[in-house]
Amino acid sequence: MNRFYQWYRTGGVASCAALLMVGCASMPAPSEQMAVSKATINSAVSAGGNEFASIEMRAAQEKMDRANRALEKEDYENARLLAEQAQVDARLAEKKAQSAKAQKAAEVIQNDIRILREEINRKTP
Amino acid sequence: MNKNRFIPITLLTFSVLAGCSSLPPxxxxxxxxxxxxxNAQARSEVSQLAPLELKEAGESLDKATQAWNKxxxxxxxxxxxxxxxxxVAIAEETAKQKAAELAVTNSNxxxxxxxxxxxxxxxDTAQRSAEVSQREAEEAKRLAEASQRDAEEAKRLAEASQHESQEAKSAAETAQREAATEKQAASEADLSAQAALQQAQEAENRARQLEAELKDVELQLKDMEAKxxxxxxxxxxxxVVFDTNKAQxxxxxxxxxxxxxxxxxQHPERKVLIEGFTDSRGSEDYNQQLSEKRAEAVRTALINMGVEAERVSAIGYGESFPVADNGNPxxxxxxxRVEVVVSDNTGNISPRTGG
Structure with missing residues (x-):
C-alpha cells in the first residue's frame, strides 16, 4: 500500500518536475501561506501564547522552523503543510491565551462581586 | 468462524484489486x-458561541474525510x-473565551x-441616619427653644425683681433722704430749740436783770422821793432848789x-424830761419864761455833771398844771416846782396830756 502511494507521490513529484521543466509552475513556493503563518504566530505571541499555551506555541514555532527549512530545500508541498499546521497551532495558542485571559477577568469580577457582597453584609448587620 | 474471518480479508483483497473502490484503512x-x-457539536455552548469556528472545523474535517475516501x-x-x-480545539477554545467574555459582561x-x-x-442608611439626625436636631432645637423660653422667663422675673428692688431701693433712698431731712430738721429743731431755750434763758436772765435793775431804779428813785x-x-x-424869781x-x-x-x-438806757412850773403870781409870759429857765437850769446842771445832752429834754409850762391852790402861800x-419825768428802760416818755 505504502509502496503504491510512494510510487504515486514520486510520480506526482516527477510530473511536477516535468511541469516545472516545461516552465509552468504547478507547485509554487507557499510564500503567502508562510507569511500568514508567520503573522499568526506573531499575533499569538502578542496575545500571550507563550504564557497561556506554551505547548501549542512551541509546536507552532517548531513547525514554522521546519517549514522554513523545507522551503529552503524547495520542498514546497511540505513547507505548505507545515506552515498550515503552524498556523492552526498558533491560532489555537492565541485562542487559548485569549480564553484564559477572559476567564481570569471573569474570575476577577466574580471575586469583586463576592467581596462587595461581603462588604454589604458587613455594613448592614 | 474461520470461514467468517476470511470474509473481510477477502472483501478487502477484492476491493484493493478493484482499484480502491472499497473503504480505505x-x-x-x-x-x-x-x-x-x-463532541463539540453536541455541546450547545460550542455550537452557539462558536458557530463559525465549528463550521470551519467541519469543513476541514470534510476535506480530510474526502482525502481519506480518495x-x-x-x-x-x-x-x-x-x-x-x-x-475543533480552536472552536472549543473560542466558545470558552466567548463564555468567559459573556460572564465578564454579565458579571459587570x-x-x-x-x-x-x-x-x-x-x-438608605445615610437617609435613616439623616432622619435620626434630623429628629435629634429637632429635639435639640425644641430643647433649646424651651431653654430659651425658660431663660426669657427668668430674665423677665429677674427684671421684674430688679425693677422691684430698684423701686424698693429708690423708696429706701427716698425714705433715707426723708429720714435724713427729718433728722436734720430734728437736729435743726433741736438746735433752734436749744437756741430758743438759750434765748429764753437769756431773756429770763435779762428779765431778772431788768427786774433787779428796776428794783434798783425804784430804790434809787425812792431815795430821790420819786413818785x-x-x-x-x-x-x-x-x-427850795431855787430862789424866788431866780433860775439859779x-x-x-x-x-x-x-x-x-x-x-x-448808771442807767444809760433811760432818758429824762425836765418840766418847769410856776405859781400864778406875776405875768403869764414871765412865768412861762421863768419855768423854761428853771427847767433849762436843771438840764444844764445834769449835762455839766456828765449826762449826755440828747438824753435830757427841758420844757416850761408856766402857770399850767398846778398841783395845789394858788390862793394861799x-x-x-x-x-x-420842777418835775423830772424818767423814761422807761427803752427811753420812752409819755407826753403830758390835757392842760
Missing amino acids: NNSLLDEARNNYN REDNDLINHLAYVAKQK VERDRVRLEARTREA KTDRGMVITLGD LKSGGMRNVQKLADFLK AGRQLNR
Whole structure:
C-alpha cells in the first residue's frame, strides 16, 4: 500500500518536475501561506501564547522552523503543510491565551462581586 | 468462524484489486478529529458561541474525510485530520473565551447591580441616619427653644425683681433722704430749740436783770422821793432848789440833781424830761419864761455833771398844771416846782396830756 502511494507521490513529484521543466509552475513556493503563518504566530505571541499555551506555541514555532527549512530545500508541498499546521497551532495558542485571559477577568469580577457582597453584609448587620 | 474471518480479508483483497473502490484503512488521527468534532457539536455552548469556528472545523474535517475516501497519501490525510482536530480545539477554545467574555459582561452587570444595591443601602442608611439626625436636631432645637423660653422667663422675673428692688431701693433712698431731712430738721429743731431755750434763758436772765435793775431804779428813785405815776416815775424838785424869781440852783438843790445824774449814768438806757412850773403870781409870759429857765437850769446842771445832752429834754409850762391852790402861800409853794419825768428802760416818755 505504502509502496503504491510512494510510487504515486514520486510520480506526482516527477510530473511536477516535468511541469516545472516545461516552465509552468504547478507547485509554487507557499510564500503567502508562510507569511500568514508567520503573522499568526506573531499575533499569538502578542496575545500571550507563550504564557497561556506554551505547548501549542512551541509546536507552532517548531513547525514554522521546519517549514522554513523545507522551503529552503524547495520542498514546497511540505513547507505548505507545515506552515498550515503552524498556523492552526498558533491560532489555537492565541485562542487559548485569549480564553484564559477572559476567564481570569471573569474570575476577577466574580471575586469583586463576592467581596462587595461581603462588604454589604458587613455594613448592614 | 474461520470461514467468517476470511470474509473481510477477502472483501478487502477484492476491493484493493478493484482499484480502491472499497473503504480505505482507518486513520486514527482522523477518527480522533471526527470524535472531537462530534463532541463539540453536541455541546450547545460550542455550537452557539462558536458557530463559525465549528463550521470551519467541519469543513476541514470534510476535506480530510474526502482525502481519506480518495485514499490520498496518508501524510496528507494526517495533515488534514490534524488541522481539523486543531480547528475543533480552536472552536472549543473560542466558545470558552466567548463564555468567559459573556460572564465578564454579565458579571459587570451584576457588579454594577451589587454596587447599586450597596449604594442604595448606603443611601438608605445615610437617609435613616439623616432622619435620626434630623429628629435629634429637632429635639435639640425644641430643647433649646424651651431653654430659651425658660431663660426669657427668668430674665423677665429677674427684671421684674430688679425693677422691684430698684423701686424698693429708690423708696429706701427716698425714705433715707426723708429720714435724713427729718433728722436734720430734728437736729435743726433741736438746735433752734436749744437756741430758743438759750434765748429764753437769756431773756429770763435779762428779765431778772431788768427786774433787779428796776428794783434798783425804784430804790434809787425812792431815795430821790420819786413818785410812781401813769407816765412813769416822776421826781419833783421843790422851790427850795431855787430862789424866788431866780433860775439859779441852790447848793442844797444840787445834791438832788447830783443823785439824778448818778442814776442816769448808771442807767444809760433811760432818758429824762425836765418840766418847769410856776405859781400864778406875776405875768403869764414871765412865768412861762421863768419855768423854761428853771427847767433849762436843771438840764444844764445834769449835762455839766456828765449826762449826755440828747438824753435830757427841758420844757416850761408856766402857770399850767398846778398841783395845789394858788390862793394861799403853801399852795403856791407847791406849785413852784420842777418835775423830772424818767423814761422807761427803752427811753420812752409819755407826753403830758390835757392842760
